[in-house]
Amino acid sequence: MGCRDLYSELCSFRNMELAYRKARKNKRYKKASQDFEFNLESNLLRLKHELETFDYKPKPLKTFVIRDPKTRHISASHFRDRVVHHALCNIIQPIFERTFIHDSYANRIGKGTIKAIERFDLFKRKVSQNGRLVNKPNDSNMIVGYVLKADIKHYFDTVDHEILTGLIRHKINDGNVMGLIQKIIDNHAAKCPKKGMPIGNLTSQFFANLCLNELDYFIKHELKARFYIRYVDDFVILHESKVVLELWKRKIEGFLKTLRLDLHPEKSKIFPFHKGTKLLGYKAFYHYKLLKRSNIRTINKRLAKFKELYEKGEMTRGAITKSMESWMAYARHADTYNLRKKLLVGNAVS
Numbered sequence: 001m002g003c004r005d006l007y008s009e010l011c012s013f014r015n016m017e018l019a020y021r022k023a024r025k026n027k028r029y030k031k032a033s034q035d036f037e038f039n040l041e042s043n044l045l046r047l048k049h050e051l052e053t054f055d056y057k058p059k060p061l062k063t064f065v066i067r068d069p070k071t072r073h074i075s076a077s078h079f080r081d082r083v084v085h086h087a088l089c090n091i092i093q094p095i096f097e098r099t100f101i102h103d104s105y106a107n108r109i110g111k112g113t114i115k116a117i118e119r120f121d122l123f124k125r126k127v128s129q130n131g132r133l134v135n136k137p138n139d140s141n142m143i144v145g146y147v148l149k150a151d152i153k154h155y156f157d158t159v160d161h162e163i164l165t166g167l168i169r170h171k172i173n174d175g176n177v178m179g180l181i182q183k184i185i186d187n188h189a190a191k192c193p194k195k196g197m198p199i200g201n202l203t204s205q206f207f208a209n210l211c212l213n214e215l216d217y218f219i220k221h222e223l224k225a226r227f228y229i230r231y232v233d234d235f236v237i238l239h240e241s242k243v244v245l246e247l248w249k250r251k252i253e254g255f256l257k258t259l260r261l262d263l264h265p266e267k268s269k270i271f272p273f274h275k276g277t278k279l280l281g282y283k284a285f286y287h288y289k290l291l292k293r294s295n296i297r298t299i300n301k302r303l304a305k306f307k308e309l310y311e312k313g314e315m316t317r318g319a320i321t322k323s324m325e326s327w328m329a330y331a332r333h334a335d336t337y338n339l340r341k342k343l344l345v346g347n348a349v350s
Contacts, residue, residue, distance in 0.1 A: 010088060019087035096209075103229045121284070149268070156196060219235075
């Protein structure tokens with residue numbers, strides 16, 4: 001990257017301090033964050049020295065299972081390693097960010113699930129010419145248009161390390177940065193050798209976008225698909241023709257083989273607009289959106305747990321309100337007025 005010494009920038013105290021502030025976000029009251037902060041300057045200087053002398057070694061990941069609602073194995077890094085992950089991404093993410101397409105919505109500033117859903121709403125209106133294309137006159141439930149809803153099979157478990165590092169080297173020619181990246185990638189007990197990334201790491205989220213940016217370019221520039229949205233390994237393409245989407249699906253399956261990835265056979269299908277599309281926790285129909293039932297079950301369980309903790313004196317009313325704010329904001333983007341009212345009344349704490 002020209003005359004820039006990326007590794008020196010990465011190891012600078014200014015970058016390490018910024019990385020710490022990002023790593024502690026929403027985790028300031030966690031013990032690991034507080035322990036690191038207790039001797040903050042000393043810990044940052046020690047980490048800086050380890051990186052500069054190439055003695056840095058990430059600690060083993062702690063793996064646990066969550067169900068939200070599907071079962072996922074999450075691998076949590078030690079807090080000091082999360083600081084290093086942020087330090088790395090502070091330096092390399094801006095280099096790759098300018099190459100990402102507009103309609104990639106995961107783990108990027110100014111993007112996210114709500115923006116992706118809003119874009120989906122815009123695309124379905126464009127494909128159907130604002131609902132004017134219908135199979136039968138005056139039948140708004142049969143608006144013309146189809147969605148290819150697709151998912152990469154076991155994506156985080158099957159990312160190929162050789163392909164991933166090759167893509168990174170296209171932009172990063174600093175050997176020291178690449179050495180650190182290799183240490184982070186290798187610090188994961190994968191099911192298959194030289195494959196997989198831990199769900200939960202900041203670096204995994206970034207590498208996921210980087211690897212599938214190749215798919216984005218194929219779909220946008222080779223297939224010329226206008227109405228395409230991706231969120232990590234889930235993506236949708238909208239088109240007025242089911243035949244075109246079937247052809248594109250076969251071509252995408254072929255392209256993914258070059259990345260040593262596969263479409264999920266059960267989760268990659270084509271639906272007409274009127275059937276609704278499951279996308280990022282919603283089921284989106286042409287004129288309205290609902291929350292997925294699994295999403296409603298999850299929030300009911302969470303509220304019941306909050307109520308139990310409140311009655312034991314282990315959680316305040318303010319803490320419950322704060323925990324619910326982001327979910328309520330998310331739910332407002334679907335037709336959920338009565339649901340939200342019912343949830344709040346039924347789980348109210350006195």
